[in-house]
Amino acid sequence: MGKDYRQIIADTYASILSQENLGKVPDYIPEIACIDENKFGVSFTDLNGFNFGVGDFEEKFSIQSISKIFALSFTYEKLGEELWKRVDVEPSGTAFNSLVQLEADHGIPRNPFINAGALVICDVLLENCKNPKDEILLYIRELTDDESADFNEKVAASEMQNSFRNAAMANYMKSFGNIRSQPDAVIELYCHLCSIEMSCRQLSKSLLYLANGGKLPGSNKHIISLNKARRINAILLTCGFYDESGEFSFLVGLPGKSGVGGGIIALYPEHYCIAVWSPKLNPKGNSYRGMKFLQEFTMQTRESIF
Ligand code: GLN
Numbered sequence: 001m002g003k004d005y006r007q008i009i010a011d012t013y014a015s016i017l018s019q020e021n022l023g024k025v026p027d028y029i030p031e032i033a034c035i036d037e038n039k040f041g042v043s044f045t046d047l048n049g050f051n052f053g054v055g056d057f058e059e060k061f062s063i064q065s066i067s068k069i070f071a072l073s074f075t076y077e078k079l080g081e082e083l084w085k086r087v088d089v090e091p092s093g094t095a096f097n098s099l100v101q102l103e104a105d106h107g108i109p110r111n112p113f114i115n116a117g118a119l120v121i122c123d124v125l126l127e128n129c130k131n132p133k134d135e136i137l138l139y140i141r142e143l144t145d146d147e148s149a150d151f152n153e154k155v156a157a158s159e160m161q162n163s164f165r166n167a168a169m170a171n172y173m174k175s176f177g178n179i180r181s182q183p184d185a186v187i188e189l190y191c192h193l194c195s196i197e198m199s200c201r202q203l204s205k206s207l208l209y210l211a212n213g214g215k216l217p218g219s220n221k222h223i224i225s226l227n228k229a230r231r232i233n234a235i236l237l238t239c240g241f242y243d244e245s246g247e248f249s250f251l252v253g254l255p256g257k258s259g260v261g262g263g264i265i266a267l268y269p270e271h272y273c274i275a276v277w278s279p280k281l282n283p284k285g286n287s288y289r290g291m292k293f294l295q296e297f298t299m300q301t302r303e304s305i306f
Helices: 006-017 064-085 115-128 132-142 151-162 166-175 183-194 200-208 226-239 240-252 290-299
Strands: 041-046 051-055 257-258 263-268 270-279
Touching: 006 041, 006 051, 006 200, 006 290, 041 183, 041 200, 041 240, 041 290, 051 200, 064 115, 064 132, 064 183, 064 257, 064 263, 115 132, 115 166, 115 183, 132 200, 151 183, 200 263, 200 270, 226 240, 226 257, 240 263, 263 290
Parallel strands: none
Antiparallel strands: 041 051, 041 270, 257 263, 263 270
């Protein structure tokens, strides 16, 4: 007998909703600081196309660092193993916007899911694509089989004006030769990717290929190779939540990724993908309710990769 995911999700949602909503909406990107902090949505999609959502699961929000998965996947497929000369695959144990390791590591970021790593990926995109913004957007639209994912120019502009830390990282890595384009162009692309808006429903569909050995579930089209999909999942598990990655792996046990817009996406290989959105963040920069929801969800399903 299959599990009743619908029931588990509805019950878990109700349970989390009845508890305190702690945490804080980030204030360093003015355009997302004004979001209604009680928004809460969950969407589940399995490899057979069964979808179930609760709450604000159809409302679009700023996916922020979740976009780092799409940028990595697209770039890795294009460049292959060469990519790892410019960015490592080790957990950082530091905040997403930390600069502290870059000097000791000679400008090679610890992994592609912290800001420094994503900036390098953006630089690689600028070197290898004619129009990286459009190409990534088309990629996401193909993954969701839906044309509506888009940039929010206001959020991108707001972040560009407040990108002091990201600019510091990009300039610093340029001094080591690990950023090749102009730092401003890298920041511009990075902020646009962070500004992409998607709903939980779209997000839960968009990563099914990583739960399906790199293939789109409907058409079986190869998005990336099986080995690359496995490797991205490994980086998601070890680095997807910055210095809370160990905790997420310990409590939830699924590869996943968060963003400061309050979104979290997690996947159970060979089975499904689940996205949660709740804007208030815990001190590590991950959605407070999102973490709690997924912890309780996997306790109920007793499913993890372990
Ligand atoms: N746009 C955010 C930043 O660069 C993304 C960080 C995140 O979502 N963790 O600070």
